[in-house]
Each structure stands twice: as structure tokens, then as C-alpha cells.
Amino acid sequence: MWEGLDIKEIVEMAKDPYPSIKEWAERSGKKVVGSTFADAPEEVIYAFGLLPVTIMGTTKPLKRAPSHLPDNACSLARSNLELVLSYAGDVFHGFVLPQVCDTTQHLSDIWRINLPGKYVESYLAPRQVDRPSARYWVKKELERLIDSLSNWTGMKINDGELVRSIAIHNENKALLKELYELKKKNPSSLTNKELFSMIKLSQQVDKEEFNRSLRRIRDTIKPRGDSDGFTDIVLAGITCDPPEIYDLFDEIKLNVVGDTLLIGTRYIQGMVPEGGNPIDALTERHFKRGFFSPIHDDVFKNFEEMKTIYRETGAKAIVYVHIEFCESQEYDLPDLKKMIKKEGIPMHVLDTEYQTLSLSHVRTRLQAFFESLKGV
Amino acid sequence: MTEKITSKELSKKITEEYLDEAFHAHEKGKLIGYSTAISPVEIFVAHDIIPIYPENHAVANLTAKKGAELCSVVESMGYTSHLCAYARSDLAYRATGKTVTRGIPEPDLFLACNAQCFTLTKWFQVLARKGNLPLFVFDTPEFIMDKRAREEIVKYCVIQLKELISFLEEITKKKFDYDRLREVIKYSAESSILYKKFLDMAQYIPSPISIFDALIGMAIAVYRRGTPECVEYYRVLCDEIQEKVDKGIGVLPKEKEKYRLYWENLPVWFKFSDHAKLLGSYGGVILTSLYVHAWSFEFDLDKDPLVTLAENYVSRFSNSTIEDRASMALELFKKYSMNGMIMFMNRSCKAVSFAVPTLKDVLTKKTGIPALVFESDMGDQRFYSEAQIRTRIEAYFETLDGLKK
Numbered sequence: 012m013w014e015g016l017d018i019k020e021i022v023e024m025a026k027d028p029y030p031s032i033k034e035w036a037e038r039s040g041k042k043v044v045g046s047t048f049a050d051a052p053e054e055v056i057y058a059f060g061l062l063p064v065t066i067m068g069t070t071k072p073l074k075r076a077p078s079h080l081p082d083n084a085c086s087l088a089r090s091n092l093e094l095v096l097s098y099a100g101d102v103f104h105g106f107v108l109p110q111v112c113d114t115t116q117h118l119s120d121i122w123r124i125n126l127p128g129k130y131v132e133s134y135l136a137p138r139q140v141d142r143p144s145a146r147y148w149v150k151k152e153l154e155r156l157i158d159s160l161s162n163w164t165g166m167k168i169n170d171g172e173l174v175r176s177i178a179i180h181n182e183n184k185a186l187l188k189e190l191y192e193l194k195k196k197n198p199s200s201l202t203n204k205e206l207f208s209m210i211k212l213s214q215q216v217d218k219e220e221f222n223r224s225l226r227r228i229r230d231t232i233k234p235r236g237d238s239d240g241f242t243d244i245v246l247a248g249i250t251c252d253p254p255e256i257y258d259l260f261d262e263i264k265l266n267v268v269g270d271t272l273l274i275g276t277r278y279i280q281g282m283v284p285e286g287g288n289p290i291d292a293l294t295e296r297h298f299k300r301g302f303f304s305p306i307h308d309d310v311f312k313n314f315e316e317m318k319t320i321y322r323e324t325g326a327k328a329i330v331y332v333h334i335e336f337c338e339s340q341e342y343d344l345p346d347l348k349k350m351i352k353k354e355g356i357p358m359h360v361l362d363t364e365y366q367t368l369s370l371s372h373v374r375t376r377l378q379a380f381f382e383s384l385k386g387v
Numbered sequence: 388m389t390e391k392i393t394s395k396e397l398s399k400k401i402t403e404e405y406l407d408e409a410f411h412a413h414e415k416g417k418l419i420g421y422s423t424a425i426s427p428v429e430i431f432v433a434h435d436i437i438p439i440y441p442e443n444h445a446v447a448n449l450t451a452k453k454g455a456e457l458c459s460v461v462e463s464m465g466y467t468s469h470l471c472a473y474a475r476s477d478l479a480y481r482a483t484g485k486t487v488t489r490g491i492p493e494p495d496l497f498l499a500c501n502a503q504c505f506t507l508t509k510w511f512q513v514l515a516r517k518g519n520l521p522l523f524v525f526d527t528p529e530f531i532m533d534k535r536a537r538e539e540i541v542k543y544c545v546i547q548l549k550e551l552i553s554f555l556e557e558i559t560k561k562k563f564d565y566d567r568l569r570e571v572i573k574y575s576a577e578s579s580i581l582y583k584k585f586l587d588m589a590q591y592i593p594s595p596i597s598i599f600d601a602l603i604g605m606a607i608a609v610y611r612r613g614t615p616e617c618v619e620y621y622r623v624l625c626d627e628i629q630e631k632v633d634k635g636i637g638v639l640p641k642e643k644e645k646y647r648l649y650w651e652n653l654p655v656w657f658k659f660s661d662h663a664k665l666l667g668s669y670g671g672v673i674l675t676s677l678y679v680h681a682w683s684f685e686f687d688l689d690k691d692p693l694v695t696l697a698e699n700y701v702s703r704f705s706n707s708t709i710e711d712r713a714s715m716a717l718e719l720f721k722k723y724s725m726n727g728m729i730m731f732m733n734r735s736c737k738a739v740s741f742a743v744p745t746l747k748d749v750l751t752k753k754t755g756i757p758a759l760v761f762e763s764d765m766g767d768q769r770f771y772s773e774a775q776i777r778t779r780i781e782a783y784f785e786t787l788d789g790l791k792k
């Protein structure tokens with residue numbers, strides 16, 4: 012189902028992958044496990060013969076979420092809740108929900124209470140990463156998750172199954188990385204929207220199948236025009252939605268050459284070292300990638316990371332995507348902006364909301380920002 | 388014969404001595420550690436680090452109606468109005484020096500325990516960055532309902548408490564004294580029992596205390612636990628309230644006490660006394676909330692001190708599942724014979740408020756008692772609509788009256 016997709020079909024499907032996931036699950040008889048961002052180890056879920064799906068909100072209208080989460084909750088949490096309550100709840104047989112902030116902690120409870128009968132497990136990754144206890148705890152949580160999934164499915168997994176799952180996931184990330192490199196050098200070969208749709212969909216569909224589509228695209232991709240005239244940018248933040256924002260980037264010829272997003276580089280960075288004990292390797296991975304959880308993503312690290320990507324890629328500016336009203340970002344942003352400014356790096360902050368109907372104000376501000384850059 | 392000291396006088400004395408010591412900490416070779424109100428502060432006390440709670444200082448300013456003014460200052464610094472008013476008013480105090488108190492001493496280090504909330508970690512990160520100071524995050528995973536998971540969570544927390552001790556030893560170059568810690572926990576255990584006894588006096592009919600007394604009485608438990616003066620304070624307080632009970636004195640006279648109410652969330656600080664009066668005029672007394680019970684610890688002195696600390700702090704209501712919060716609240720409903728509930732959706736406190744709609748559903752279903760839900764902010768007056776809230780309260784009491792008939 013996902014092995015023969017071309018670029019256009021991927022972009023289309025990434026907009027709303029849930030009908031296809033549902034169909035796939037019915038056909039294959041497999042169960043679907045949803046997770047919110049960001050630490051849930053997909054490889055473990057996959058090793059049980061389940062389909063791990065990262066839930067990434069919906070742009071459809073909010074109907075039921077507001078009565079559970081007030082309007083000062085972040086747009087991502089409300090949108091995710093809406094998706095499972097109104098639009099795609101029947102796609103999922105269960106959930107593994109990581110907790111990164113106060114909002115996500117409540118979200119897991121709200122989901123468990125409002126979706127009775129479904130499997131709901133919390134994945135409690137540490138919200139500190141610099142001390143030895145963090146490593147200890149990641150491993151414990153991985154083991155607990157394996158036990159919990161075993162209980163639910165009545166299945167046991169062995170190292171072989173985990174190793175195989177890891178290999179499939181690693182291959183997916185390697186392919187995405189190659190495609191990203193290709194696009195960076197040759198922005199006419201893949202638009203921003205296309206690349207990020209591939210990364211997004213990778214987190215939602217069966218990777219063994221999807222890797223085949225990605226492999227073929229990699230082997231056949233060609234520049235579709237002139238790659239000149241693009242402005243290279245770094246995209247920073249957690250996610251970037253609604254997807255039409257990429258259309259804006261494409262329209263004004265911006266080329267994302269680096270990012271710190273969960274639906275971008277931070278995902279691709281999550282390759283698991285192969286060869287050793289898989290649980291140890293998965294633990295190790297948690298500390299190798301740019302950290303997902305905003306809670307321990309301290310501003311200095313964030314700043315250093317953004318600065319390094321900016322310098323290494325030779326980009327012209329950073330576009331920071333702020334999700335309304337993400338607390339983690341809102342406590343960090345004033346200082347982050349100051350540091351970036353002091354460094355002399357142009358940065359534009361995009362305030363985004365999943366249910367945004369019109370992007371005209373975003374377009375105007377974005378255009379004005381890049382116009383002013385030209386003048387420098 | 389000397390006059391007996393009142394709890395009010397004692398509280399003032401303890402607070403003044405505490406702040407005096409804090410302002411002169413460095414002269415005495417002590418450090419100032421900023422801490423979340425819910426955190427294993429016994430470790431600070433045992434290591435001679437003076438705990439300071441920026442939240443308490445914020446409360447003073449918010450109660451004095453300085454919220455809107457201070458909050459607008461930080462908004463001009465780029466912080467949004469969606470953040471906790473404690474944090475906003477504190478960051479504004481740091482930028483402008485404005486406060487209705489003498490202020491609080493500058494920090495040397497930070498301890499953020501996320502059993503309380505995630506906001507404090509972020510807020511302390513901002514402060515720590517500014518002074519380039521060390522911050523210890525005591526990470527308490529949600530106390531989910533699985534028994535085995537809980538055992539593991541406690542173990543993880545104990546390991547972290549050991550890390551906290553090494554962190555402090557490193558900074559102070561002083562060896563940690565476990566015997567001293569045992570002694571400090573003994574005081575905490577003792578004062579917690581008395582504090583709970585004080586809160587539980589709201590069981591009497593008429594109730595001798597309302598939540599407003601509980602909120603005032605809570606302060607010493609927050610910032611002085613682990614000390615003998617804290618124990619002494621609650622002894623005096625309990626005796627005072629017991630006297631009222633013996634004389635049959637209630638917040639409202641017995642015949643007027645119609646509604647014994649539960650309050651969810653923190654109070655609206657700048658409406659503190661207005662709310663008490665308003666509700667009183669309808670025969671309503673708010674008796675308790677999970678919030679004030681957050682400091683009713685049950686330390687087990689027979690256990691390893693780090694284990695009992697971990698078990699207590701990780702299981703606070705704010706770090707419990709909504710189902711567990713509901714059970715805790717239901718227990719209070721039963722114990723205090725409550726027949727109404729006011730559920731405050733506090734824009735400032737996402738940690739407590741995002742549970743409220745679901746909690747309300749569970750509680751109304753299980754008790755059959757209707758709830759009054761209202762949205763506002765605990766400290767920023769710009770989000771408070773007087774007329775609307777008055778109307779809601781009136782309507783709510785009408786509903787309750789209707790049910791009584």
C-alpha cells in the first residue's frame with residue numbers, strides 16, 4: 012500500500028494519512044499504536060508486529076477538544092486531542108504516550124479516560140538528561156514498555172525481532188537523510204513540502220513498505236529546473252504546521268538546508284547503533300539525537316545547535332516556528348532571540364496554529380522579512 | 388503570667404527570622420537555594436542551604452493586586468501573557484525591583500522538582516541562565532497507577548536524590564550529614580501531621596476554618612518545614628482552632644452554614660477576601676482543596692530517609708493521574724461532608740487546570756453534586772470579569788438551593 016508511492020502521492024497522503032492507515036490495518040490484521048511527540052521508541056512497538064504512528068495534529072476544526080483543554084493549551088495538544096476524539100479515533104487500537112510537559116502529562120490522562128477500552132501506556136522518558144540516572148531511567152522505561160506491550164499483545168519478542176525492526180527504521184532514516192542532502196544541494200529536485208511530507212509520512216506508515224517508495228524516488232529523482240535563486244534557511248522549533256507553510260517557503264523560493272525539528276533532523280538523527288545489545292543501543296540513541304523534549308532542551312544547547320547549523324550550511328537566516336501557546340518555547344524564546352541577535356544572525360519567528368485558516372498574514376510578514384534581508 | 392503567643396504572631400516572628408537569616412546568608416557562610424514549593428527541601432535544610440520560594444514572594448505581590456502591572460512589564464520583554472502569573476510577576480520584579488515586600492535574596496543555586504509543574508523548571512532556567520547558576524532538576528515521572536511502575540519510579544527518584552546530595556556537596560565542599568537529614572525529616576513528619584490535623588478541622592459543623600484560613604495557615608508548612616519552629620507553629624495553630632471548635636465557633640454560625648464547598652485549584656489571590664465574603668453571604672464556606680493538602684506529607688521515619696522523601700514528593704496530587712486526583716478529592720468530599728464544588732480554571736496554572744474539566748466530570752458523576760466552573764487567572768486581574776463571576780456564583784447557589792428543596 013505504501014511501497015509504490017510517487018512524490019505527488021506522498022504529499023497528498025501526508026495531509027491526511029489516517030484513511031490509508033485504517034485500510035492497511037484492516038487488510039493486514041495488524042494493530043495501530045499512536046504516539047504523540049516525541050520519545051516513544053517506534054522500533055519497540057514495531058517489533059511487536061504493531062504499526063507505530065506518530066500523531067501530528069489535524070487542521071480540521073476543533074469540536075470536542077475545547078471542552079477538555081482550554082484555549083491557552085498549546086495548539087498541538089488540542090489538535091491532537093481533536094484528531095483522536097473526532098476524526099481518527101477508530102484508526103488506533105492503542106497509544107503509547109510520552110510525557111514532556113504539563114500539557115502532555117494531562118493529555119495522557121484525558122485520553123485514557125475518554126477512550127475507554129483502548130490500550131494506553133505512558134512512556135516516561137526522563138526530563139533531565141545530563142546525569143547518570145537519566146540513562147538508567149531510559150533503559151528501565153524501555154524494559155517496562157516491552158513488558159506492557161507483551162501483556163497487551165500476549166506476545167514475547169526476542170532480540171532478533173528488535174534488531175530487525177531497528178534495521179528497518181535505520182534504513183528509513185538513512186534514505187531520508189540522502190534525500191535531504193540531495194534537496195539541499197539541488198532545491199529544484201525536491202520542494203520543501205515534498206521533503207517534509209516524506210519525513211512526516213515516514214513516522215506514520217509501515218516503514219518496510221515505505222522504504223521501497225523512498226528508495227525508488229532516490230534512484231530516479233532529477234532536478235526539475237534551475238536550482239539558482241533560492242535563499243537557504245534553517246528551520247527551528249518543534250514542528251511546522253499547517254503544511255501550507257511549506258508552500259509559502261516554496262513560493263518565495265526558500266530552501267530549508269537544516270533544521271532542528273521533530274519532523275525533520277531530530278527524527279533523522281535517531282538512528283540506533285547496530286551490532287550490540289538492542290536495548291542498550293536504544294538507550295544510547297536517546298542521548299545522541301538533539302533532544303525531543305523541550306523541557307530539557309536548554310536554551311544554550313538550542314542556541315549552539317542553531318548557530319552551528321546556520322554556520323555549517325551557510326544559510327542566510329533562521330526561521331523559528333513557534334507553536335501557540337507552547338510554554339516551553341515561550342519561556343525560551345526571549346533569551347534565544349537575544350542570543351541569536353547578538354550573534355548577528357537574522358531570525359524570523361513564525362507564530363503558528365494548527366487550525367489556521369488563512370496564512371496571508373504569515374505570508375506578508377515572511378515576505379517582508381526576506382525583502383529586508385536582500386537590502387542588507 | 389505572660390500572654391500566650393497567637394499563631395498569627397508566631398507566623399510573623401518565624402517569617403521575619405527566616406528572612407533575616409536569608410538576607411544575611413552569605414555572611415554566615417550559607418547559600419540561598421531557590422526551590423519549588425513542592426520539593427524535597429529537607430535536603431536543603433539538612434545541608435544548611437536556605438530555601439527561598441519565589442512563588443511565595445509572587446503571592447504577596449499578586450494578593451496586593453500588583454499582578455496586571457508586573458505582568459505587563461514582562462510582556463514588553465517578550466514573554467507572553469499565557470505563562471504562569473507567578474513566573475511573570477517574578478521576572479518583572481527582577482527587571483524593575485518592584486515589590487510590596489522587602490523582596491527576596493538573590494539565588495546561589497536552584498532546585499526544580501517537576502512533581503509540582505513544568506513551568507517552574509522553565510522559569511528557573513530563565514533565572515539560572517541570567518546568573519549562570521547551577522540548576523538541579525529533580526525529575527519525578529507522573530505517578531501512574533501501575534504498582535510495579537511506581538516502585539521503579541521511586542527507585543529512580545532515590546537515585547536522583549543521591550545525585551542532588553552530590554551536587555550540593557560539590558557546590559558547598561561540605562559532606563552531607565544523613566543524621567541531620569533524619570532529624571529534619573522528623574520535624575517535617577511532625578509538622579505535617581499537625582498541619583493535616585489543622586486542615587481536617589474543617590470536618591466540624593460549623594467549620595471553624597475556611598480555605599482562606601487554610602491558605603494563610605499553609606505558608607509556614609511551605610517555607611519552614613523541617614524545622615522545630617514549624618512544628619511549634621502548627622501546635623499553636625491547632626490549639627487555637629480546637630478552642631473555636633470547643634466553643635462551637637464557625638466561620639459562619641451553625642444555622643447559616645448551608646453549603647460546605649470544595650475548591651479546585653489555587654485561589655484567585657487578588658480576590659481572596661472578596662470571595663470569602665461573597666460566598667458567606669449565600670451561606671457558603673469553602674472548606675478545602677487538593678492544593679492545600681499538597682503539604683500534608685506522611686513521612687515514614689522507619690524507612691530510609693531518601694525513600695520516604697521520594698515516595699512523598701512523587702505522589703503529590705499535582706503529579707498524580709486525574710483518576711487518582713479524583714479519588715483524593717472524593718475522600719475529602721466524604722470526610723468534610725461537602726455539598727458543592729467550585730472548579731476554577733486558572734489560566735496561570737496549566738499544571739493544575741488542564742485536569743479540571745475531566746476531574747469535574749468524574750467528580751460530578753460520582754457525587755451527583757453540580758459544579759461551578761469558572762475561568763480566570765490567579766494573579767492577573769486583566770483576566771478577571773467581576774460581573775460575570777458574580778452572576779455565575781449567584782446562579783450556582785440558586786441551583787444548589789433548588790436541589791435542597
Ligand code: SF4
Binds near residue numbers: 087339
Ligand atoms: S512541549 Fe509545547 S508543543 Fe509540545 S505538547 Fe508541550 S506545550 Fe505543546
Ligand code: SF4
Binds near residue numbers: 474653739
Ligand atoms: S501556579 Fe501552577 S504553573 Fe505556576 S508555579 Fe505554581 S504549580 Fe507551577
